[in-house]
Amino acid sequence: MYIITNKAKRLVETCTIIEEVDSGFYVKDKNYIIGFDIDIYEVPTIPEDVQPYIHCYTPDKGFYPYVEPETPPKPKTPIELLQEENAMLQMSVIELSTYTALQDERLKGQEQAILELSMLVAGGGA
Structure with missing residues (x-):
């Protein structure tokens, strides 16, 4: 055979x-x-x-x-690389905007607490 x-x-x-x-x-x-x-x-x-x-x-x-050989991934073009980088930067901006909004809320709460304490110390709260 x-x-x-x-x-x-x-x-x-x-x-x-x-x-x-x-x-x-x-x-x-x-x-x-x-x-x-x-x-x-x-x-x-x-x-x-x-x-x-x-x-x-x-x-x-x-x-x-038989095992089909794996084809290597094609290299990314400069435009594709820039598009990926742009997407990452946009995500970073969104994350920073969210963080900033949370910090603003926290600061407002702290300002309110300081104002109340100032009024108590000055004797205007009784």
């Missing part, structure tokens, strides 16, 4: 008879020719659940599931 993998070791085909011809390899039991950019391995058996393009093969690892 033969298995055919692409250069990324992804299983492309399984067959029992394969021959090299001028334009690649002739997969005799499937009746088609596949190019030279492949690897061919002879294996004693193929597990029933192994499927082309779903599994990979290397002599060291044997059969294993």
